[in-house]
Amino acid sequence: MAEPVDVPIAYLELQVERPPVLTNLDPIPKDLGRMGAALGLADNATTGGFMGHEYSLAETVVPAGGDWLDAARAVLAESRILVVNAPAEAILALADLPEAQGALIFNASAEDEALREADCRANLLHTMPSYAMRADALMQFLVSRRWTDLVMITGQRDPDRAFAQALRDSATKFGARIRAEKEWDMSSDMRRNIGQEFPLFTQDFPSHHVMLAADETNDFAPYLEFHAWEPRPVAGSAGARPDAWSDRVEAYGAAQLQLRFKRLADRPMGAVDYAAWAAVRSVGEAVTRTGTADPADLRDYILGDEFELAAFKGAAITYRDWNGQMRQPIPIATRTALVAMAPMPGFLHQVSTLDTMGRDRPETECTAFD
Helix, strand or coil: CCCCEEEEEEEEEEECCCCCCCCCCCCCCCCCCHHHHHHHHHHHHHHHHHHHHEEEEEEEEEECCCCHHHHHHHHHHCCCCCEECCHHHHHHHCCCCHCCCEEEEEEECCCCCCHHHHCCCCCCEECCCCHHHCCCCCCCHHCCCCCEEEEEEECCCCCHHHHHHHHEEEEEEHHEEEEEEECCCCCCHHHHHHHHHHHHHHHCCCCEEEEEECCCCCCCCCHHHCCCCCCCCEEECCCCEEEECCCCCCCCHHHHHHEEEHHHHHHCCCCCHHHHHHHHHHHHHHHHCCCCCHHHHHHHCCCCCCCECCCCCCCCCCEEECEEEECCEEEEECCCEEEEEECCCCCCCCCCHHHHHHCHHHHHCCCCEE
């Protein structure tokens, strides 16, 4: 009989002040991420119950302006395995705590490239894809359709600028052209002026196949379709959107995952939910295979060649051993349908086609995993 193993997992969230939403029809769930971790715990318990593995999940939510590091120290005193939903700077501060050395921390929300590159940490793995992975997924799709003449509208917030830069880099990488860019003035009231503002704003764009939007807080991107001067598809932060997850994914057993999540949370699964679920399930898979809850042993196994996770995307999920990023297909979806699942056919790689999205081993600036 297998030895009993207690696996305490902590979910740690830092709430942030969000800008006002443009419509009450699309509220941001208050339990985004937490419900994904809860479903992962339930899935772990199914297998763990047969093997004597006892999983628990303690949730800690720090309000905006609260003492993040004090809360993090308290969590680390109880658990050495953490799933974190917080901005990049908060995650980095957590990973650098003396109490966090030797812990296993999963980033389930921050897409910043620096966390996987110059600011990477050996105790930090990433289940949320980076901006570069999302941009590469979208650019592969556009190039595969030969929609290579692009224009782009960017927002003024830091996430908008980060995604815009990732789109520029990806266009260069895959041979597309961003022929013109404009920055949207956030002071405009989109609900009142959209019909007048957008046609004029986009009138002087050169001829293009697709209009890209880098607007990660949905200040203007949802209103681009059918309001631009030229009738062109929209992609990026709206229209055809690449993301960690979409509730439009149904193949590969995903419909069953979507149903179980809907029963648990009474809403569709979001990208942060999926990343938190994948983090908890990665722990469960590693505990099942190793029979231990030691964070160092689990980390070594997760980063090793034997680790695989069935994650409802049509490919076995593994982790990059040079920066801790979870390899994963990226769905590209509209609000009503799945458009594609990247990587696209024809984009080859000597190790894994999943490594055609994001920074590859020869390009990495991360040295913490050497």
